[in-house]
Amino acid sequence: MSTGYHRFDGAGPDQLDAMRQLSGRLWSWSSRWHPGELAWFWCEHGGPDPAWRLAHWRHGERVVAWAWARGGRLDLQLDPAHLALTAQIAAWFGGRAVTVLDAETGLIGELARHGYERQEDGRFFAHLRRPLGADLPAPAPPPDGYTLRPVGGPEDAAARAAVHAAAFSVPMDDAAYRGVMRAPSYRPELDWLVVAPDGTPAASALAWVEGEIAVLEPVGTDPRHRRRGLAAAASLAALRVARDLGARQARVCARGDDGYPAARAAYEAIGFRAYARNVRLVRR
Numbered sequence: 001m002s003t004g005y006h007r008f009d010g011a012g013p014d015q016l017d018a019m020r021q022l023s024g025r026l027w028s029w030s031s032r033w034h035p036g037e038l039a040w041f042w043c044e045h046g047g048p049d050p051a052w053r054l055a056h057w058r059h060g061e062r063v064v065a066w067a068w069a070r071g072g073r074l075d076l077q078l079d080p081a082h083l084a085l086t087a088q089i090a091a092w093f094g095g096r097a098v099t100v101l102d103a104e105t106g107l108i109g110e111l112a113r114h115g116y117e118r119q120e121d122g123r124f125f126a127h128l129r130r131p132l133g134a135d136l137p138a139p140a141p142p143p144d145g146y147t148l149r150p151v152g153g154p155e156d157a158a159a160r161a162a163v164h165a166a167a168f169s170v171p172m173d174d175a176a177y178r179g180v181m182r183a184p185s186y187r188p189e190l191d192w193l194v195v196a197p198d199g200t201p202a203a204s205a206l207a208w209v210e211g212e213i214a215v216l217e218p219v220g221t222d223p224r225h226r227r228r229g230l231a232a233a234a235s236l237a238a239l240r241v242a243r244d245l246g247a248r249q250a251r252v253c254a255r256g257d258d259g260y261p262a263a264r265a266a267y268e269a270i271g272f273r274a275y276a277r278n279v280r281l282v283r284r
């Protein structure tokens, strides 16, 4: 029996385009995904990993769902008008763990019918927001000798990669960051860098603007330079440019549990407040 849905597999640029289309069309505060962060997650490791499984579904021409399976768990987005597609997505995935936003109640109900139940393991990501109105503070001047500035272009890729690698203890090189810079909707004026007195990169914050919403992803400070206001300054600088580009609200994700409070505290210190959280569903 034809259901009118067509699935498209693969990890080419068309897949990212389809995912971004859907996340842009469905954006609301009840939606887990923003197109900007999808571009970041796609590019942060230097491009698609051969171990990823990806698909999107169309109904006619319209993208109505996508699914991204990595490391045995699934991230997905499904148009609430097409919840019937859940069965096909669950069958395509076939795995155990799915992450959703707590506000995606229709999807959570459908996944429950396919055996996926909420399971807490103590860790979760919170979604935080703040308005980008006239009260958005200007960044405080960085401590003596530090410089706050936007990224210039590919010539800054090595410094951006280095500070990201140091902040998150992950590998990232110049070539991978050049990939980020080629991502759809990347703009160097939204990518801010703090340089230490010795010329090495100390902190950074990257914002992505689509329509009236900006997301910060990622923000990081090299452990040798923490608690000097650098993440706050870089984030506020990026958010002020986002506001100039038309963004009216900003959203960010951070660990919401007490196992890693630093990031949430840093965002709360510049006015973000939690409004939703991710939940983990596991198949019985």
Ligand SMILES: CC(C)(COP(=O)(O)OP(=O)(O)OC[C@H]1O[C@@H](n2cnc3c(N)ncnc32)[C@H](O)[C@@H]1OP(=O)(O)O)[C@@H](O)C(=O)NCCC(=O)NCCS
Binding pocket: 167, 168, 203, 217, 218, 219, 220, 221, 222, 225, 226, 227, 228, 229, 230, 231, 232, 233, 253, 254, 261, 262, 263, 264, 265, 266, 267, 269
């Ligand atoms: C989270 C992180 C970016 C903060 O960077 P930072 O430059 O040290 O932050 P700031 O100095 O700008 O902090 C501003 C305020 O945030 C809060 N804050 C920051 N780190 C904190 C911590 N470890 N514990 C409690 N509050 C903290 C404080 O209110 C701080 O002001 P104060 O120092 O005057 O008390 C940094 O710890 C980091 O890179 N962590 C790893 C990467 C990460 O988790 N990034 C965020 C998720 S994308």
